[in-house]
Amino acid sequence: MLVNAQLVATVPVVDLERARRFYEEKLDLNLCEINEQGIVFEAGDETQLYLYKRDQTKADHTVASFLVEDIETEVKRLKEKGVVFEEYDSPQIKTINSIATTGEYKSAWFKDTEGNILAVTKKIS
8 A cells, every 4th residue: 555655756957966965965864766767865764766867847836845853944044055936926926035924824935047946845833
């Protein structure tokens, strides 16, 4: 049953080496595997993030979210490593210090070196 299956986020990148450096150096993900098709990183609870090479795509949505315990600390830590967060000010979403509250969640969004939108998220209730 899929309810018990691990889930792997799959993210397209134009430059595998540039993306590898970002995910290793900025996000501190553990490199798990490099093969002809792409790169696999390991994150918490044995989840994985798979990067594969392809031509530039345009995703205007979040492709992966990292669930964290302390979003304020994580945003601060990532900013110190040079990660630039998206800032929003619209009727649907407004960030304060890069963090938006939407329903039961707080989230902050940033882009990787390939333009993919990633998020750090914390459930608040």
